[in-house]
Amino acid sequence: MANEAEQHGIIEISGYPYLGLPHDPEPPDSESRRRFLKWISLAVGGLGATAVGVPVVAFILRPLFTKKERTWRQVGAVDTFKVGTTTKVTYADAAPVAWTGISGRTAAWLRRDSTDTFTAYSINCSHLGCPVRWLPDAELFMCPCHGGVYYKDGTVAAGPPPQQLTKYPTRVSGDQVEILTSPIPVT
Numbered sequence: 564m565a566n567e568a569e570q571h572g573i574i575e576i577s578g579y580p581y582l583g584l585p586h587d588p589e590p591p592d593s594e595s596r597r598r599f600l601k602w603i604s605l606a607v608g609g610l611g612a613t614a615v616g617v618p619v620v621a622f623i624l625r626p627l628f629t630k631k632e633r634t635w636r637q638v639g640a641v642d643t644f645k646v647g648t649t650t651k652v653t654y655a656d657a658a659p660v661a662w663t664g665i666s667g668r669t670a671a672w673l674r675r676d677s678t679d680t681f682t683a684y685s686i687n688c689s690h691l692g693c694p695v696r697w698l699p700d701a702e703l704f705m706c707p708c709h710g711g712v713y714y715k716d717g718t719v720a721a722g723p724p725p726q727q728l729t730k731y732p733t734r735v736s737g738d739q740v741e742i743l744t745s746p747i748p749v750t
């Protein structure tokens with residue numbers, strides 16, 4: 564005698580669950596198997612996400628926990644700077660990485676105060692980091708982004724900068740002026 568599925572023209576295929584009729588109760592082991600597969604999927608997905616996510620997050624956060632390099636950089640021969648002048652100098656960033664390319668270079672403003680003393684100012688505005696310009700006639704540093712103004716000694720004259728320009732230590736080594744670099748200050 565034909566069973567109910569056969570009476571409705573449904574053929575059961577070996578290895579696949581019998582779909583049954585709308586009013587059929589589910590086989591008792593179907594729910595537990597579904598739950599088991601769901602947990603397997605979650606576990607495999609979680610492992611995959613961890614395997615991919617941990618290295619990415621570590622790469623992004625590493626700079627926050629890496630000790631910042633400070634390095635003396637040569638910025639030019641002493642004789643190339645006239646006493647009383649302020650000159651833009653460029654040099655390799657404090658902690659360049661292999662892929663930085665041209666962005667691995669940074670700059671500072673270097674004033675020759677006397678025959679043997681120099682002062683170096685960060686080129687980055689203390690507000691949001693825009694590069695400041697030196698106006699020799701006015702003897703002021705101007706920030707083009709939001710109108711920040713600094714006196715020639717780096718102290719704030721006007722605008723939104725919350726503090727003076729960062730100063731870098733300088734020294735003369737042989738015939739070269741050197742700046743002790745540090746990562747771009749962020750305020």
Ligand code: FES
Nearest residue numbers: 688690691706711
């Ligand atoms: S970044 Fe210089 S004033 Fe805002």
